[in-house]
Structures are given as C-alpha cells and as structure tokens.
Amino acid sequence: MKRFADLFTALDQTTKTNAKVAALAAYFAVAPDTDKLWTIALLSGRRPKRGVTTTLLREWAAEKADIPLWLFEESYPIVGDLSETIALVLPPATRSSDKPLTEWIEIVRDLGQHDPPGKKRIVLEAWDSLPSIERFLFNKLITGGLRIGVSQKLMTRALAQATGIEEATLAHRLMGDWTPDTTTFDDLILSENPEADASKPYPFYLAYQLENLGDLGDASDWRAEWKWDGIRGQLVIRRGTHHLWSRGEELITDRFPEFAMLPDFVPDGTVFDGEILAWDHAEDRPQSFNALQPRIGRKTVPKKLLKEAPAVLYVYDLLEHQGQDIREQSYDIRRTHLAEVIGTLPNDAPIRLSANQPFSNWDELATLRETSRERLAEGFMLKRGASPYLSGRKKGDWWKWKVDPLMIDAVMIYAQAGSGRRANLFTDFTFAVWNGNDLVPFTKAYSGLTDAEFRKITAWVKRNTLQKFGPVRQVTPEHVFEIAFEGIQRSPRHKSGVALRFPRMSRWRHDKPMQEANTLDDLKEMLDQYG
C-alpha cells in the first residue's frame, strides 16, 4: 500500500490542481492494473463492503491505545474523522508490511466472513504493521468515504494523460454499475468497445448559474425551458429493460416503479435526460419538491405514497436514439428526435416533455421569469440551440437562470462545530426570528461564509457561550445574518411552523442590530405568498 500512500501524501500535500493531476498520472503510469482499478474505484466513490462496525473499531482502538472509550469518543469530533482519530491514538507500529493496495482491499472485503474475534485479530495485526498514513488509509478502506481532494473530473484528466485516451471518452467509460470485482482495467478503461453494459449511463451535462444575460447575445440562438426542482435523472432503456440513474451515479430504478412500464413502449437504445418530479395529475402540473421528498430515501415505496406523489420523468434531452449516441448532434436536432419519441407514447405514460417556452426577446422572458414562484418553478434553463450535449459542469451552452432567492434577516442563537475540514470550527448555526420579545428558531444553515468569517465567528462563539448542550452551544443573541433560501413550506414539525429550502448565510449583517432582525410574522407572510 506504500505506493498508494505516497500518492495520497502527494495529493494531500498540495492545493494546486496541476500538481495533483501530475501525481495521479505518475501513479497511473506505474501502478499494477488491479491497484489502478481500485484507485479509480475509490476515487469515484466505490468501496468494498463494510465488514466490521465502527463501534467495534472504536473499542479496539481505545483498548490498543490504552485510553478509556469516552476519551476516544471525545477526541473523535475534534479530529472530525474516525479513521484519522484511530490512526492518531494508536501506538506506533512494531512491524511492517509490503502488501499492495489490492491485497489490503481483499482483506477488508473479506472481514465480514470472520467472527468478531477473528475480525479483531486481523484489524489489530493491520494496525500494528502499517505506518501512520497507511493505517489511516486502511481505516478509510474499512469505513468508506475516502475524500482526498480529487474530483472525478480531475482523476479522469490524469487518467487521460496516462493512457492517451480522450477525457470525455474516459468519463463515459467510468460511468455505471461496475466494481473492480466485475471488470478489469483493460475492459473498463482500455477496451475500444467495452463489454456492452445495458445499464451504462452517460455523464450528465451540468449548468452554471447565469452570470450576465447580456453575454448570451441574440435571443433567437437560445431556447428556454421552465426549471422545476426535482431529482435529476437519466433513464436508460436497452434490451427491453430500464435503468434509472441519479446525478450522483446512483442506480435508483427500484425507487420509481412508475417507470417499469416504459420499456413496453419506448424502443430499445433510448436514453432520456430529465427531472423526476412528483406530478399533480389532476392539474397536469408538478407538485412542489416537498411532495417528492419522502420518496428520495425509500427503496420500496408504499402504495399511499405512490398515489400521493406519483412520479413522472420530465424529459428535456435525448442522449441515445435508436441505439446511437447522439450527444454530438445539436440541441435542436436532439429535441426533434425527443419530440418524435414522446409522440409515440400513450397518454398515461409517466413522461412529460419539457416544452420550450416561446419568446421573441430577453425582456419578454425576464417578465415571464418573475412569475416563476407562482408556478412553483425555480426559473428558466437557457440552452443554445446549436449546442452538443457536453459532459460535466461546463460554461457556455447551458445556463440556469433562477429567480433571486428569498431573504430574511435572522439572529444566530445556537452554534455547533463542523466535521472533517471544518472540525474545530463553528460552522453549523441555528437562526431565529422575533416573535414579540422571543426569538423563535426557524432554520439551520451551514454554508455561505468564507473561511475567514467562520474563523471570526468561531472565536466569538467561544467567548459568548451561554450554555452547552452536548456539542451544541447556546450563544448570546447578537449577530444578525441574512439567510437566503429557495422556498418556504408549512411544517408542523418545526416550532416556527415553517421549513425552508436550501437555506444558507448570504451575508453577515455587521450593520444590523439584532432588534432589527425579521419577525415570525414576516416569515408567515412569505409563507402565504410563496408557500
């Protein structure tokens, strides 16, 4: 595992993208194929199945470090990472090992087959034969979620450098339902015609928020679609079966049984890109995102929920048509094919076409955009008629043109430390608005401030803590923050009676005394207007 640890160290010791890509490319040039394949798997979020609980790991680590378990548990949130905490508390290794990454992964993968004493013996032996960084990585292999500051995009770029294969091609090859146990480096990466995988999706094209409408040029080059808030999904129909992928490359076919009927009507070799929405069939329009929410985490869907929140795929693009990858063709051509395919479907098929909103100039569209909230829409998507379907987040051809967020000024009343990169820093806050002389909590927010601002507020929280409730600190009400959010809903579960969508801190209102923060009545007014 030394080579993998050296790679990890090199990646961890620089903040510069080029240096990271160079380190990865160098690794891909020399590592054995099985290690390369596992490295790709790990960096794209795949991992061996967990064979031992973290509870046991904690107990063993505390025992080996000769400290009480409570002290280990107190240290963990401060370090912010379990694997690292274990690596830090353990005494130095007394042996060494030169097993390659793949062999360690096999050990981790097979852990589940042993009885608890067997697991313990294997884990303790590993800890005792690995130096600090390798020990940390071994723990990460067990617990999963190795984040080493390398995006899939960066990894793909490095792999392109090492293999000479084009980045976009590699991005596509890396998609889908593979694991190192089901494929080889040759089959997955190098093979010209990879073993056809009926489920393999295409990389999603992701849009940025529009910066300046003036940069887009002539309105006639652009198409507009209403943007609804649902779950981005890619529906792959091949060989008489269907597979539904989320943007996070998760296979979510079983969560939306509505789509099971589609292979009967949609020809093989069709891939749709769209938004999964909960549909109001009576009004023939989307329900709010809240209706869809209970379905997100569920692997099996109860009948009642299927009835209350029936899903449709709101399709906006066609990536594969008659078995051909048509991503290189223009949006307008793809949309023509898309309309044809949709036109052949029965009316009760759970598919709706994301229609183009006609407009003759930008002003007209801007006026329409103002009505987004009434339509439960987030705004418009703008797409260039001549553009191909790109992969990943790219500027230029697709833009999100969302309505401005809603804003409210609120007082910070609780603070909690973050974890990982944000451990030891107060980053999770609870905010309140006034109800008479009381402050009523109504939302939490974690993001939106700069690191420097988080450091300032952390120092302040330490000096202004009124009470501690476990990890949560009640602080002196004093600081006002502007909270931006995308939507507001009635919520009987919350004390304030409302729940916000995507709340974040948009500004620290140093200029505002806390008495001037907004009130619960202001929130209720927003609820009446937009809820």
Add this chain to the structure above:
Amino acid sequence: MVLEFKPKGIYCPAGDFYIDPWKPVERALITHGHADHSRWGMKHYLATEAATPVIKHRLGDINIETISYATARQIGDAKVSFHPAGHVPGSAQIRIEVGGEVWVASGDYKTVDDGLSEPFEPVKCHAFITESTFGLPVFKWDRQEDVIAGINAWWQANREAGRFSIIGAYALGKAQRILANIDTSIGPILTHGAIENTNAVLRAQGIALPDTVRVTPDTNIKDHAGGLVIATPSAMNGPWARKFGTGASATSTAFASGWMAMRGVRRRRSADRGFVMSDHADWEGLNTAIRATGAERVFVTHGYTQQFSRWLGEQGYDAAVVETEFEGESLDQVDPEVVA
C-alpha cells in the same frame, strides 16, 4: 489556598500578587511574553531576565523587575521562584511556597528541548496548574529532528524548483525555533517584520540566531530566489505573501503548528504542507510533566480542559477545571475589533 482563581487572574493572597492576570492589577508575576499571558496595565511586573526584553518590547514603558531562574524571593508571606518551562526563551513556571505548601503555576510549557528555550525542569509541588492546549491522546509530536528534516527537505525541493518556501509561525518562539534548527546552508532566509522585530530583541539579549533578511517594501525579492520566508500566520493569505510568487511561480506554503496534526485543520488552512511543531506539550508530555511534579491536586486552565481534567481524575488526581483567559496555541488570530 496558596493560589486562588479570581476574575482578574490567578491570585496569591499571602503575597498579594497575581500570575499572568488578564485585568490590570497592582503586582503581576509573568510566566512569559505571549500576549495572553503578559498584558498591558499592571503597576508592577516581575519576570525572568530572559523573558523581560520581549515583554518590554511589546508593552513599552512598564515598571518591570527581573529575576533569575531558581532564585527564591520573598513576597509578603509567599516564597516565590521561577523555573524553566521550555515554552519560549525566558518562559517560566512559577513556584509559590506558603507555610510549607508548594504550588506551581506553569503558564504554557513543553517538555522537549527545542534547542532554543531553557529546557523544561519538573518542580515538585502539592498543587500544579497546567495548560491542556493539546490535552487529548490524538496529539503526539514527532521528534524535533524529524520535523526539522521535513522542513529542510521541503525547502530544498522548492529551491530546486525555483520557488519560495513560505512558512507561517508564531512571531515569538516558533519562528526562532525554526531559525535555530534549520539547515541554513540551503539558502537565504527572509522574515516578516513582526518576526524580525522579535529576532532583533532576542539577538540583543545574546540568543544566537542565523542571519535573516527583513522583508520591507524595498526588498528586491528576486535577489533571494528560492529562499525560506518565515511569516506570521495572519500574513500567510494576504498580499504580503503573494508578492513572493503566484500562478506558475507560486510559492509553496506551510504552517508549523501542533494543530497541523489534524488533517482537517491543515486542509482548511489550504497550505501545501503542515509541519507538526508546537511549543506546547503533547498528550504524553502533559502526563509526564504532571507525574513528575508529584502533585496531588491539578488545576487545568486552558485547552481541552473538561476532557483532560476528567482523565486526570480517573488517574487518581484531585483535578479541576479553572476558567481563564489564556488561549494556548491558536492558528486563528482574530482581528479584535471584529470580535468585540
């Protein structure tokens, strides 16, 4: 009680003095020159000879008396002496004896010899006041020679690549510790003004430090290509640091701090490297130091106080947490106006 914990600081009623008070008082005994231990506004100060120049440099025209290490002085009914704490040059643990009972207030300390400060000496006592900045079992320092070797190798590699190496370190203590131990044959060493001011004070009192170049607006950076730049942590992300190179010729950045033991902190600082080097004791250091005092009572002042005092309690000490305004080692130096 030999010492009491008061709103203004740690107080000795027998001698009517405070140790490292955070509010103005009549008479203050000062363990060392860091800002959270030596504050402005005391009528009389008492500190070690080696600590005094920096304290005067920071606080200006104050009424300060000096004392040698291990020299007893009677103040009222208290017998007082200062003993090396190994934290920074001149830093002291203060021993107070009243009617045969001995207490020691240790300020900040570390147990390893850093090659710069007077090495820590354990002092037998009945009650020991300890910090716990790094009072968790996750903090274990590597040997100083290994850390220094890491810094040397990093600097050497950057120099060969034609880059500046810029390292963030405390202006008093850490910066000079690096200077005193680094391989000066690698290249030129440049310093931030705040650090060079402290260097000048320490050199004037006879502490040997290698030659350094003070960075001023007139400094021609190109004359010192591939140099090691020692900066205050707060200067690391500003325009001051950027003049040593950006883009393709970007500097390699590092911090030297005990907090660098944690990967999350290191990544948050978005420095290329984090060298784990602290002027505070690690877990083992704290436990060894406390054991060596033979004390039965231990008061824990700053750091991971709750956890460390509970641990000490389980080890059989009569341990308690004491609220103070000491800060220990902090990477997050904050503009006081914003926080106030």
